[in-house]
Amino acid sequence: MLISLMNSLRILRTSAEFVLPFFLLSHCLIIFYYSGVPAVVDFAAMRDAVKKLGGDPENINPICPADLVIDHSIQPILNVLQADKGSLDSQLNLRPLQWWGSQAFKNMRIIPPGSGIIHQVNLEYLARVVMDQDGYYYPDSVVGTDSHTTMVDGLGVLGWGVGGIEAEAVMLGQPISMVLPEVVGYKLLGNPQPLVTSTDIVLTITKHLRQVGVVGKFVEFFGPGVAQLSIADRATIANMCPEYGATAAYFPVDDISIGYLVQTGRDKEKILCTKKYLEAVGMLRDFKNSSQDPDFTQVVELDLHTVVPCCSGPKRPQDKVAVSDMKKDFETCLGAKQGFKGFQIAPDRHNSVIKFNFEGCDFELAHGSVVIAAITSCTNTSNPSVMLGAGLLAKKAVEAGLTVKPYIKTSLSPGSGVVTYYLRESGVMSYLSQLGFDVVGYGCMTCIGNSGPLPDSVVEAIVQGDLVAVGVLSGNRNFEGRVHPNTRANYLASPPLVIAYAIAGTVRIDFEEEPLGINASGKKIFLKDIWPTRNEIQAVERQFVIPGMFKEVYQKIETVNESWNALDAPSDKLYTWNPKSTYIKSPPFFDGLTLALQTPKTIEDAYVLLNFGDSVTTDHISPAGNIARNSPAARYLTSRGLTPREFNSYGSRRGNDAVMARGTFANIRLVNKFIDKQGPQTVHFPSGETLDVFDAAERYKQAGHPLIVLAGKEYGAGSSRDWAAKGPFLLGVKAVLAESYERIHRSNLVGMGVIPLQYLPGEDARTLGLTGRERYTIIIPENLKPQMNIQIKV
Ligand SMILES: *[C@@H]1O[C@H](CO)[C@@H](O)[C@H](O)[C@H]1NC(C)=O
Numbered sequence: 001m002l003i004s005l006m007n008s009l010r011i012l013r014t015s016a017e018f019v020l021p022f023f024l025l026s027h028c029l030i031i032f033y034y035s036g037v038p039a040v041v042d043f044a045a046m047r048d049a050v051k052k053l054g055g056d057p058e059n060i061n062p063i064c065p066a067d068l069v070i071d072h073s074i075q076p077i078l079n080v081l082q083a084d085k086g087s088l089d090s091q092l093n094l095r096p097l098q099w100w101g102s103q104a105f106k107n108m109r110i111i112p113p114g115s116g117i118i119h120q121v122n123l124e125y126l127a128r129v130v131m132d133q134d135g136y137y138y139p140d141s142v143v144g145t146d147s148h149t150t151m152v153d154g155l156g157v158l159g160w161g162v163g164g165i166e167a168e169a170v171m172l173g174q175p176i177s178m179v180l181p182e183v184v185g186y187k188l189l190g191n192p193q194p195l196v197t198s199t200d201i202v203l204t205i206t207k208h209l210r211q212v213g214v215v216g217k218f219v220e221f222f223g224p225g226v227a228q229l230s231i232a233d234r235a236t237i238a239n240m241c242p243e244y245g246a247t248a249a250y251f252p253v254d255d256i257s258i259g260y261l262v263q264t265g266r267d268k269e270k271i272l273c274t275k276k277y278l279e280a281v282g283m284l285r286d287f288k289n290s291s292q293d294p295d296f297t298q299v300v301e302l303d304l305h306t307v308v309p310c311c312s313g314p315k316r317p318q319d320k321v322a323v324s325d326m327k328k329d330f331e332t333c334l335g336a337k338q339g340f341k342g343f344q345i346a347p348d349r350h351n352s353v354i355k356f357n358f359e360g361c362d363f364e365l366a367h368g369s370v371v372i373a374a375i376t377s378c379t380n381t382s383n384p385s386v387m388l389g390a391g392l393l394a395k396k397a398v399e400a401g402l403t404v405k406p407y408i409k410t411s412l413s414p415g416s417g418v419v420t421y422y423l424r425e426s427g428v429m430s431y432l433s434q435l436g437f438d439v440v441g442y443g444c445m446t447c448i449g450n451s452g453p454l455p456d457s458v459v460e461a462i463v464q465g466d467l468v469a470v471g472v473l474s475g476n477r478n479f480e481g482r483v484h485p486n487t488r489a490n491y492l493a494s495p496p497l498v499i500a501y502a503i504a505g506t507v508r509i510d511f512e513e514e515p516l517g518i519n520a521s522g523k524k525i526f527l528k529d530i531w532p533t534r535n536e537i538q539a540v541e542r543q544f545v546i547p548g549m550f551k552e553v554y555q556k557i558e559t560v561n562e563s564w565n566a567l568d569a570p571s572d573k574l575y576t577w578n579p580k581s582t583y584i585k586s587p588p589f590f591d592g593l594t595l596a597l598q599t600p601k602t603i604e605d606a607y608v609l610l611n612f613g614d615s616v617t618t619d620h621i622s623p624a625g626n627i628a629r630n631s632p633a634a635r636y637l638t639s640r641g642l643t644p645r646e647f648n649s650y651g652s653r654r655g656n657d658a659v660m661a662r663g664t665f666a667n668i669r670l671v672n673k674f675i676d677k678q679g680p681q682t683v684h685f686p687s688g689e690t691l692d693v694f695d696a697a698e699r700y701k702q703a704g705h706p707l708i709v710l711a712g713k714e715y716g717a718g719s720s721r722d723w724a725a726k727g728p729f730l731l732g733v734k735a736v737l738a739e740s741y742e743r744i745h746r747s748n749l750v751g752m753g754v755i756p757l758q759y760l761p762g763e764d765a766r767t768l769g770l771t772g773r774e775r776y777t778i779i780i781p782e783n784l785k786p787q788m789n790i791q792i793k794v
Pocket residue numbers: 109110111112557558561565
């Protein structure tokens with residue numbers, strides 16, 4: 001509904017640019033580390049600037065609630081720094097800076113490092129769904145500086161990723177302006193087939209959206225099928241936005257979302273208000289009631305019944321095989337010539353059987369026999385519903401009297417202790433254990449070849465019969481030789497299917513026609529007899545998983561906070577800069593700021609600093625990696641008394657503009673048309689000399705020459721990085737002229753006052769005959785508006 005509200009704003013689309021109603025941006029999420037340090041540095045500098053102009057520094061304060069999450073990735077960096085002398089500098093400055101941030105600002109909550117995975121924290125802890133602020137209720141929404149921001153759309157909070165500069169603006173009460181997004185309605189119908197797991201559904205939707213083409217659009221889910229998806233499923237789909245290119249993928253709030261709030265232990269009264277409010281304003285969705293379906297720009301449909309359960313293999317993750325075709329496919333591969341889908345076994349040997357003895361009992365192996373069955377919980381399979389599905393399947397299998405043959409090497413290596421926790425709490429662990437799926441460790445055991453040796457007699461039988469033995473695992477990778485040297489075929493399958501194939505002991509089985517096994521009372525047991533339903537899985541998930549995960553995250557936040565609290569806490573209004581620091585420095589962005597707004601001026605006779613082709617990424621513009629020894633940044637750090645060992649990376653020095661300006665365009669793989677070879681250099685036209693980009697920019701600046709950059713398509717692609725806009729600004733770049741831009745980078749340029757100009761359709765540097773050696777005068781009219789045509793005299 002939030003989005004349909006935006007749809008109704010279409011009438012405002014006079015300039016194809018619209019301003020999001022302020023209430024939508026109720027919450028700002030900044031991930032500390034890459035963008036968080038600069039954000040607090042910027043705020044500190046803004047307070048200084050306001051003070052200098054005679055204002056009250058405290059006016060620089062987030063006006064909407066802001067959460068600064070200190071990403072765990074900063075921890076190892078701090079640890080490394082601790083080990084050397086440069087570290088003191090960072091220790092003494094980064095932490096107090098963050099701390100100062102949490103103390104000096106109202107409305108800013110700092111989530112200390114180590115609190116858990118950020119998007120999980122957001123779903124379970126930070127997201128409010130409905131805001132209750134100053135006596136008003138309004139829908140929660142969030143912009144965040146992390147690509148996982150969209151995950152929270154699964155819970156009905158409209159959120160998407162923005163650049164750090166935009167996020168800062170939002171925190172200070174500036175509206176976000178964006179091109180009105182088209183909203184694609186994604187209708188889910190029907191019921192999934194029994195063997196289909198959440199993973200199959202998520203991957204099918206992701207693939208479908210990629211085909212539909214939703215880049216830069218919003219997607220909203222509707223239709224009765226949505227009610228089949230748990231919040232974990234929805235969040236996973238929403239989190240895949242970067243994969244299919246949508247800005248956001250939104251699931252409106254329904255009873256399942258409200259149930260989720262209850263399970264994650266949110267305040268009861270608040271949940272009641274949330275529900276009442278959403279009902280009152282017509283935003284609580286009943287997905288089965290089609291009269292509530294909104295109007296969309298475009299509607300696409302998926303019948304959940306058409307989702308087929310898949311495995312992939314036998315040698316590559318991209319070779320998908322529908323479970324129903326597995327037997328046929330394997331048998332085709334046996335005879336096919338050597339390759340990704342072939343083992344070239346002579347036809348008369350396809351049914352070879354080798355007898356062997358294991359621990360005193362006789363067994364047989366054939367082509368297709370499963371000898372390794374491993375449940376690893378990695379990215380594709382970490383959705384709790386599939387892990388629980390495996391547990392419930394194990395329970396039903398044991399109860400029906402089925403077993404796994406003892407020579408099959410079975411293992412369970414969950415991604416984290418949380419998985420073990422809910423498997424144990426829900427009572428399925430003992431059944432997994434009875435089938436041999438005991439926890440052998442955490443992480444990627446089998447998938448990276450740590451499956452350990454197979455029993456000698458098994459290996460002998462495989463070698464004797466030249467058998468294509470099989471490994472079945474729930475990882476992402478199955479390249480030949482990776483899992484085990486003696487398993488020539490390796491299939492990736494969902495955790496419940498791993499158990500099913502282990503029980504069957506072979507992949508040459510058609511689950512529809514053939515039983516998994518015959519139990520001691522002579523009863524044939526089929527897979528469909530023991531496969532848990534989605535409802536069963538979701539009931540257990542609701543009861544055990546969600547509260548368990550929540551508890552873990554919550555406890556961490558509490559305990560981590562203790563050590564955090566023990567830090568020294570400067571709480572002055574103004575930040576005390578340490579002039580000795582080479583990590584944190586007051587940036588010059590606000591130097592020369594005046595109370596009166598300055599109008600944009602015509603850019604006269606600019607030189608072209610750099611002339612690029614297509615796909616210049618933010619990492620080309622502002623690399624995060626090592627500081628090269630002979631670079632301008634290295635010379636600066638040396639002048640500050642540091643040795644190369646202490647230089648550290650550009651990423652770690654994001655709080656120091658002097659390093660970052662020198663590091664702008666310092667990527668050694670930069671391809672600049674002015675220069676024959678790759679490298680961070682350019683031609684300084686007045687002198688004809690080839691210089692490091694920073695040094696050239698300094699010369700232009702001293703002579704009072706403005707600069708521009710020429711580029712091709714997708715300028716600023718790659719992960720969002722504020723410094724890719726701040727850096728060029730500090731070098732004196734006034735405008736970029738490109739064929740197209742990445743969305744967030746374009747906003748960041750605007751935020752820094754660097755004009756992102758785009759060639760008219762069908763034109764580019766080549767068609768206009770521009771070499772970059774010209775001088776450019778860009779005429780800025782007084783009534784400057786987005787998407788207007790601008791005159792450039794060359
Ligand atoms: C950390 O502790 C302080 C005081 O002990 C508390 O006000 C703050 O909310 C805690 N922070 C988090 C993120 O829990």
